[in-house]
Structure formats: structure tokens, C-alpha cells
Amino acid sequence: TVLERSLRLLHPFMPFITEEIWQKLKPEGISIMTQSWPREEAQFIDPALEENMQRVIDICTEIRNLRSQNNIKPKDTVDIGIEADNPQIEESVRTYSRYITSLAKVNTLRLVKKNAPALFSACVYGTAGGCTIQMDTGSGLDVGQERERVQAQIGEIEQHIARKDALLNNKNYVQKAPAAVVEKERQSREELLRELEKLRKITNALA
Numbered sequence: 001t002v003l004e005r006s007l008r009l010l011h012p013f014m015p016f017i018t019e020e021i022w023q024k025l026k027p028e029g030i031s032i033m034t035q036s037w038p039r040e041e042a043q044f045i046d047p048a049l050e051e052n053m054q055r056v057i058d059i060c061t062e063i064r065n066l067r068s069q070n071n072i073k074p075k076d077t078v079d080i081g082i083e084a085d086n087p088q089i090e091e092s093v094r095t096y097s098r099y100i101t102s103l104a105k106v107n108t109l110r111l112v113k114k115n116a117p118a119l120f121s122a123c124v125y126g127t128a129g130g131c132t133i134q135m136d137t138g139s140g141l142d143v144g145q146e147r148e149r150v151q152a153q154i155g156e157i158e159q160h161i162a163r164k165d166a167l168l169n170n171k172n173y174v175q176k177a178p179a180a181v182v183e184k185e186r187q188s189r190e191e192l193l194r195e196l197e198k199l200r201k202i203t204n205a206l207a
Helices: 002-010 015-025 047-069 087-095 097-103 143-168 171-176 179-205
Strands: 078-084 106-112 123-128 131-136
Touching: 002 015, 047 078, 047 087, 047 097, 047 123, 047 131, 078 087, 087 097, 087 106, 097 106, 123 143, 123 179, 131 179, 143 171, 143 179
Parallel strands: 078 106
Antiparallel strands: 078 131, 123 131
């Protein structure tokens, strides 16, 4: 059962209480210490669901960061626009939007078509989960300060890309490192380039 497996997982960290509960479940007196460690079961693993949930987490985290940076009180709700990189991500956001609105204290969440004008007359931008996020700030936006914040992010990403380039241009590294590791670095670089492109568009929108 789920409880039995949870007890076995918790036992190394909470030995006494898990043993006590185990004895209630298994009155025959066999100690939990003698039980095998739970094994991963492939039929319960859903990579697509994990990807979608990670996207929800990343978007909520970015919205919370934007709220904090703009001194929006935790009890106050905000209006959000989300532009997805592709139709699959857009459908994912649409499907799980209720979680985003609940966890990030969002009043209204609207999906924005790619390269469409900003939804709000004054807004801050963020990027997460393959999306560009717009958050309405009403009349309280300092455009110059927001542009500086985005430009600082651009600088950080450019530094990350430069480090990836140096690594991938190193023939010794490419030849000696496992192919999967090298490929992961290449994919990471591509993700950074996509992020950089989004941030540059945001800077242009703030001009």
C-alpha cells in the first residue's frame, strides 16, 4: 500500500515512529528494518505530466518573483498575460491554468498570441517554462528600472552562453566527455539562446 511504502521510505530518517506504525499494520511482529526498499515502477512514471507540473512550478515562481520585485502584497491578486513559445506549451498552460491562478494569486490569466502587443498599458515581464509572462502593474511601473532589471538578466544569460561556448569549443572536452553530457550542454545552450531572444524582445517592448 501507499502507507507501507511511505513508511519504508521514511524509516531511515524517522526510525522509531515508523517502526511503531509498522507494528500496528503488521501485528505478526516483523520489523520494518527487514523490509526491502521500495522500487521504482515504470508504469507510474509520466514524463509529460512531470514536464507540465515543472512548467506550472516555474511560472508560479516567476510570477511570485515579479510580485516581490514590485512590492505587491501577498494578499493582493494580479492580472497576468502568458505568451507560449509553441502551441503545445500554450495548451499545457491552458490545461493547468487553474493551478497557476490559485498558487500565484492571479486574478485573471489570459493567453497571448505570439508577438501580439502587450495586454497592459504598464506591465513587467518575466520568462519561465517556455513562456513570456506579462504582469499588470497599473500606473506604478518605473519603466527605466524595469529595463535595467531585464538588461541585467540579459547580461547574466550572455555570460552563461559564453561559458557554454568555451566548453563546447574545447575539443578535449567534447572528445573525452560522454556524448550524453555533451548533448545536454548543447541543449542547455539552445535553451539559453531562446531565453535571451525573449528578453531582448522584452527590452524592445520597454523602449
